[in-house]
Amino acid sequence: MEGDGSDSLVTIKNIERELICPACKELFTHPLILPCQHSICHKCVKELLLTHDDSFNDVGSDNSNQSSPRLRLPSPSMDKIDRISRPGWKRGSLTPRTTTFPCPGCEHDVDLGERGISGLFRNFTLETIVERYRQAARAATAIMCDLCKPPPQESTKSCMDCSASYCNECFKIYHPWGTVKAQHEYVGPTTNFRPKILMCPEHETERINMYCELCRRPVCHLCKLGGNHSNHRVTTMSSAYKTLKEKLSKDIDYLIGKESQVKSQISELNLLMKETECNGERAKEEAVTHFEKLFEILEERKSSVLKAIDASKKLRLDKFQTQVEEYQGLLENNGLVGYAQEVLKETDQSCFVQTAKQLHLRIQKATESLKSFRPAAQTSFEDYVVNTSKQTELLGELSFFSSGIDVPEINEEQSKVYNNVLINWYHPEKDKADSYVLEYRKINRDEEMLSWNEIEVCGTSKVISDLESNCNYAFRVRAYKGSICSPCSRELILHTPPAPVFSFLFDEKCGYNNEHLLLNLKRDRVESRAGFNLLLAADRIQVGYYTSLDYIIGDVGITKGKHFWAFRVEPYSYLVKAGVASSDKLQEWLRSPRDAVSPRYEQDSGHDSGSEDACFDSSQPFTLVTIGMKKFFIPKSATSANEPENRVLPMPTSIGIFLDYDKGRVAFYDMDHMKCLYERQVDCSHTMYPAFALMGSGGVQLEEPITAKYLEYQEHM
Secondary structure, eight states: OHHHHHHHHHHHHHTGGGGBOTTTSSBOSSEEEOTTSOEEEHHHHHHHHHHHHHHHSOOSSSOOOOOOTTTOOOOOOHHHHHHHHSSSOOTTSSSOSOOEEEOTTTOOEEEOOTTGGGGSEEOHHHHHHHHHHHHHHHTTOOOBOSSSOSSOOBOSEEETTTTEEEOHHHHHHHSOTTSGGGGOOEESSOSOOOOSSOBOSSSTTSBOOEEETTTTEEEOHHHHHHSTTTTSOEEEHHHHHHHHHHHHHHHHHHHHHTHHHHHHHHHHHHHHHHHHHHHHHHHHHHHHHHHHHHHHHHHHHHHHHHHHHHHHHHHHHHHHHHHHHHHHTTSTTSHHHHHHHHHTTOOOHHHHHHHHHHHHHHHHHHHHHHHTOOOSSOOOOGGGOOOOHHHHHHHHTOOSOOTTOOOOEEOTTTOEESSSEEEEEEOTTGGGOSEEEEEEEEEOTTOOOOOOEEEEESSSEEEEOOOOTTOEEEEEEEEEETTEEOOOOOOEEEEOOSSOBOOOOBOSSSSOOTTTEEEOTTSSEEEEOTTHHHHHTGGGOOTTOOOOOEEEEBSSOBOSSEEEEEEEEOTTOSEEEEEEEEHHHHHHHHTSOOOTTOOOOOGGGTGGGHHHHSOSSSOOSEEEEEEETTEEEOOOOSSSOOOHHHHEEEOOSSEEEEEETTTTEEEEEETTTTEEEEEEEOOOSSOEEEEEEEESSEEEEEOOOOOOOOOOOOOOO
């Protein structure tokens, strides 16, 4: 028996790698099964949702870099964690607005749906194995009785119905003969209590009795009758248990039967590791040799260049020094002038004339030099500036011999930046590349060269998050085939938005006119149907009639910080106004009925750009710009030219709005180039809302956040 116990201890300790949570890197604690079939701790799921939601929609005034959830997760408040567990969270509450996050095991996005964490199964089998591992690890550590008065006695059994451990005396007291508790199921001492019957998370009063083959998860009969699995193929739990157990047993038996082959392959891998170690060191030595040759060439050229500069400098300084000495000779009692003064003292005419003729020529030359002063040499060394741009570019592309691997090219049209950055590339020799390495780095305003960040990618696209706001980033990619890599692609420069992306949807209640506006189910797109009711009431239209704008606003308000959001206006749109408005101004706009035949016209309504032109300098509680007929109209201002040709721009593909609530500034951006088109003050004394208005045919689509949209299941039954 002791030998069996020792073998069991060794076996359970050898599987520790399978019992580690991929998020917190610790032993699983109450593991949950994600839709991708990977398991993760209950607390880690909550923290991942909170972390992902904060990075997606940061309501603070500044964007902050958050550490990756795959390393060490932050510890949010327990109050916030508790709220996320409750199903049916509402928009605008303190709970996260997203139930999607990347699985730490496979890095694919998983969507928990409306029920969130409540819809996930606990992995009781894994939990039991972890508990056995903990007991094997602590060996002699006893489990104490939960009901004993201090000091507690060592427990002898645990009740699975009471979820408690008892010593012999306490068990008799709390489970007396002849009572219902005497029929409770008890086992040896344990801290792992699992329910006897697995209940459905969707229908909490129903037992799990079927298995959905499509979703690969247990379900109840209500799930099959009218739930999410009504059209899915299901089988009985006993049949699924038998089938899966047979498959698993068969595969395990096969692996056990191949134990000698596995050991042989392990030995071969160990030899390959040693060979790799030797070859790696040899490759490093060769690389060092090549770089030392480059260093020698650079040092030689450096020495030659510096000698040429020193020689030129010495020659120029000598010329300047000679010129200085000549000019010093022009001073009284010095040099040439002093000598001439002494010659003037000569009284013998013959001797004087003999000397004065040559002296006079020198004096005349010095006089002319004084009148037209010209330095003897140039101070600039422009001709000695070393041009290393070409060499720098070549050195930047210095890489291993590509062995025929083509350079991947970044697809600028499919790459974009919003809340995250999506980089997409194509490769002519895609089938020949095993993987890619995407590199990116921040570009400082002083063009300081920062180090590259590297991400290994298996596909041809990657979403990058946690980038700083209002910064330029450079991206490039290279392909790998085994240990050989291609040169880097041409760099792509993208500018991140000026503030964290603000998440909202269109509000279908406040001011929404369903007779004129059509809102899709996702509430991220609205179209104007104005015109039909107008035709029906055409006989009532009189001279001076003005069609009203139909307003729609965001379902979340802003009370502090910096925020940015983007949208697209359909090219066929006649008139769309977009911007921000305060809560009190919205009440004023929306207080009147939206009757299509009402001859209502308000300057503040934004009609005909009245809202922007009413006052140049005063800060108003709203700002709307006009977009339509494939044009973007810049409002009039006191400082800029107000001619129509200077105020009308081509309509950008995507338009961004930046609101700095604390400073009371709003700006409109061309998203294609992240360029500010128009900026002005706005009164932010009340809650501010994203606001839109449409007239005639038109459509507005909110920009979709950049996430990894598709979850691919690699395994099949």
